[in-house]
Amino acid sequence: MINNVKILTSKAACLLGLSMITVVSLTPMTAEAQVTFRNATTGEVIDFSFGKKGEETEAVKHFMETAENLYNQDEEAITIGQDLYMTACSGCHGHHVEGKLGPALGDAYWTYPAGRYDKGFFEIIYDGARAMMGPQRNNLSIDEILHVMAYVRSVYWDDPEKALWLSEEERANLVPAEMPEEFREALENFNKTH
Numbered sequence: 001m002i003n004n005v006k007i008l009t010s011k012a013a014c015l016l017g018l019s020m021i022t023v024v025s026l027t028p029m030t031a032e033a034q035v036t037f038r039n040a041t042t043g044e045v046i047d048f049s050f051g052k053k054g055e056e057t058e059a060v061k062h063f064m065e066t067a068e069n070l071y072n073q074d075e076e077a078i079t080i081g082q083d084l085y086m087t088a089c090s091g092c093h094g095h096h097v098e099g100k101l102g103p104a105l106g107d108a109y110w111t112y113p114a115g116r117y118d119k120g121f122f123e124i125i126y127d128g129a130r131a132m133m134g135p136q137r138n139n140l141s142i143d144e145i146l147h148v149m150a151y152v153r154s155v156y157w158d159d160p161e162k163a164l165w166l167s168e169e170e171r172a173n174l175v176p177a178e179m180p181e182e183f184r185e186a187l188e189n190f191n192k193t194h
Contacts, residue, residue: 035067035119040112040129051126054141063146067119071150072165081151084144088136096180097155101132104183105152108162116164121149157183 037046054060059070059077071077086095092102103111112129114120125145128135136145156163160174 034064037119037123037126039127040114040120040124046123046127048142051135051137052139052141052144054143057143059146060142063118063122063142067117067122069118069122069146069149069153069165071146072118072153073170074150077147077150078154079151081147081149081154084140085148085151088139089148092132094180094182096182097152098180098183098186106155106157106177106180106183108158116162118149118153118165121152121165122146125149 037048038044039046062068062070071081085093085097092100093105094100097105099105103109108116110116110120112120112124115124122145124133125140125148126135126137126142140148153163153165155177156174157177157179160166160171160176163171163174166174
């Protein structure tokens with residue numbers, strides 16, 4: 001009799017589990033669903049309770065819901081982003097995003113391929129990555145990071161088809177920025193030796 005109860009309980013649990021799966025799968029996603037942001041190297045979910053606090057602008061709200069940066073192609077935001085980049089990023093990535101201690105940011109190569117998309121680029125900046133790329137969450141607010149990202153995207157000098165943060169239409173209309181002379185010289189020297 002006890003074994004029959006266990007079997008019945010297991011069957012009931014399975015039925016309950018199946019019905020819960022059905023209910024969950026039939027529940028529509030809302031437009032307000034949050035994007036899950038993860039650490040670029042560990043894959044752990046990023047904890048936003050740490051870090052520099054800043055204004056929760058419309059751009060921040062939109063980005064947290066969609067991973068789309070409203071500041072991309074916004075000239076005023078790009079100018080603000082350039083100023084922030086010069087103080088927070090240029091020491092490692094160069095004044096013209098040409099790369100120094102850290103990699104260049106204006107070409108299509110990404111050490112972490114997720115950086116080709118705004119979500120991945122944000123994750124790398126906010127929560128850091130391996131080697132020297134430390135988390136910037138204590139130096140820059142989320143809104144400031146979005147400004148920096150917009151600036152970096154604005155000086156992209158590589159193949160428009162590889163600008164994966166843009167829509168197909170935006171890629172078709174993209175006129176790449178001029179490659180910085182420092183990067184061009186370094187690339188030429190590299191090609192001569194390899």
